[in-house]
Amino acid sequence: MVANDNIAIENDLLLKKHKTVAINIMASPGAGKTSFILRTIDKLSRSFRIGVIEGDTSAATIDADKISELGFPAVQINTGGDCHLDANMLKSGLDNLTLSNLDLVLVENVGNLVCPAAFKLGTYKNILVASIPEGDDKPYKYPAMYSAVDVLIINKIDLLPYVPFNMEYFITGVKMLNPGLISFPISCKTDEGLEAWVNWVKTTVADFRHGINDK
Amino acid sequence: MVANDNIAIENDLLLKKHKTVAINIMASPGAGKTSFILRTIDKLSRSFRIGVIEGDTSAATIDADKISELGFPAVQINTGGDCHLDANMLKSGLDNLTLSNLDLVLVENVGNLVCPAAFKLGTYKNILVASIPEGDDKPYKYPAMYSAVDVLIINKIDLLPYVPFNMEYFITGVKMLNPGLISFPISCKTDEGLEAWVNWVKTTVADFRHGINDK
Numbered sequence: 001m002v003a004n005d006n007i008a009i010e011n012d013l014l015l016k017k018h019k020t021v022a023i024n025i026m027a028s029p030g031a032g033k034t035s036f037i038l039r040t041i042d043k044l045s046r047s048f049r050i051g052v053i054e055g056d057t058s059a060a061t062i063d064a065d066k067i068s069e070l071g072f073p074a075v076q077i078n079t080g081g082d083c084h085l086d087a088n089m090l091k092s093g094l095d096n097l098t099l100s101n102l103d104l105v106l107v108e109n110v111g112n113l114v115c116p117a118a119f120k121l122g123t124y125k126n127i128l129v130a131s132i133p134e135g136d137d138k139p140y141k142y143p144a145m146y147s148a149v150d151v152l153i154i155n156k157i158d159l160l161p162y163v164p165f166n167m168e169y170f171i172t173g174v175k176m177l178n179p180g181l182i183s184f185p186i187s188c189k190t191d192e193g194l195e196a197w198v199n200w201v202k203t204t205v206a207d208f209r210h211g212i213n214d215k
Numbered sequence: 216m217v218a219n220d221n222i223a224i225e226n227d228l229l230l231k232k233h234k235t236v237a238i239n240i241m242a243s244p245g246a247g248k249t250s251f252i253l254r255t256i257d258k259l260s261r262s263f264r265i266g267v268i269e270g271d272t273s274a275a276t277i278d279a280d281k282i283s284e285l286g287f288p289a290v291q292i293n294t295g296g297d298c299h300l301d302a303n304m305l306k307s308g309l310d311n312l313t314l315s316n317l318d319l320v321l322v323e324n325v326g327n328l329v330c331p332a333a334f335k336l337g338t339y340k341n342i343l344v345a346s347i348p349e350g351d352d353k354p355y356k357y358p359a360m361y362s363a364v365d366v367l368i369i370n371k372i373d374l375l376p377y378v379p380f381n382m383e384y385f386i387t388g389v390k391m392l393n394p395g396l397i398s399f400p401i402s403c404k405t406d407e408g409l410e411a412w413v414n415w416v417k418t419t420v421a422d423f424r425h426g427i428n429d430k
Contacts, residue, residue, distance in 0.1 A: 029243040029328045029357060030349025057329055060355040081359055083298060083329035111356070112329055113244045114272055114298035133348035133374065134245025140275040141326070142244060144296055159348065162377050 007087035011122025018099035027129035029111030048103035053093035084115035127151040139173030152183040222302035226337025233314035242344035244326030263318035268308035299330035354388030367398040
């Protein structure tokens with residue numbers, strides 16, 4: 001773990017050297033991380049040069065292919081069955097991107113609500129994509145993940161009419177664990193709520209650059 | 216891992232001694248394991264004496280409480296943040312149930328499509344609950360899990376009209392990994408498909424008892 005954290009610090013320094021913001025995107029399998037990344041790229045590709053790192057437990061390049069097909073640089077990391085990315089895996093991913101040509105790197109972690117939360121990668125921000133059909137009790141059941149992130153995306157709100165989901169109960173659990181957590185309810189199907197998320201990314205990239213220039 | 220497998224063998228022998236069938240239920244977070252267990256109990260409580268072991272990464276007893284409220288014995292195992300049950304945890308769960316009074320123990324593993332597949336528990340059958348909103352690409356992305364199970368439940372089929380899900384693509388991935396896998400498409404909301412699953416459990420319990428009596 002100490003070794004991991006040291007490499008995470010190196011990743012952070014490398015990214016700052018290139019003025020590249022990296023965002024670690026964690027979620028349960030099927031919460032919609034890849035669709036979320038695709039919609040984010042679509043909305044930000046005029047503002048930023050974007051690359052993607054795709055963490056997978058197998059060699060299947062389904063997600064990386066979807067990004068590459070749109071003409072954006074995408075690197076797949078096959079964890080070889082491991083249940084999370086670690087800092088060393090991210091390092092190898094970053095080494096395969098031309099960081100000097102990128103403003104923003106979106107990192108799709110392995111779909112898992114437990115292990116990824118424990119491994120720092122050296123990304124500037126860590127976010128969680130929750131989704132409505134997963135149910136409203138997830139903060140209570142996976143507290144480590146909900147405590148560890150800077151931003152919460154609440155995805156698939158278009159499914160609210162079709163599944164039981166008590167938003168108040170969900171948010172109460174979130175606030176108990178992570179009182180100041182910024183959250184964006186969105187739908188990648190209807191685009192609802194995506195504008196607010198995209199504006200947050202723009203502000204975050206600006207803050208990151210100011211922080212570097214101030215030093 | 217060898218130590219784990221040895222304890223799994225002990226669990227298997229203990230369960231056989233008491234003529235109790237245990238089923239390990241694995242899934243992604245939010246696939247609907249608990250609802251599935253509740254519907255299964257409802258449909259089988261006249262045929263069998265049923266107990267439940269609930270694996271959670273935290274102390275929240277939400278799921279165990281739902282079972283207990285219905286009057287069935289339920290034991291919670293808090294993994295203390297660990298991402299899966301192991302054989303030793305199951306052993307402690309079994310020790311807290313009166314096995315001589317139980318025909319069937321349903322074991323809800325931690326919500327995770329990676330780690331639980333690697334740890335034998337000593338249960339008679341291992342099953343996976345997939346769910347429609349997770350998406351049709353999960354067999355391709357989590358092959359170890361899809362390869363490791365005896366039965367596949369395809370849950371939340373009532374949501375098929377509202378989400379993109381290509382059943383043919385999904386089933387092709389499943390068959391590639393696990394050709395003989397028995398699967399039950401179901402909805403715990405409408406009860407569609409539950410009868411076939413319940414009949415499979417009845418046959419499985421009968422087979423298990425014959426196997427013991429033949430020895």
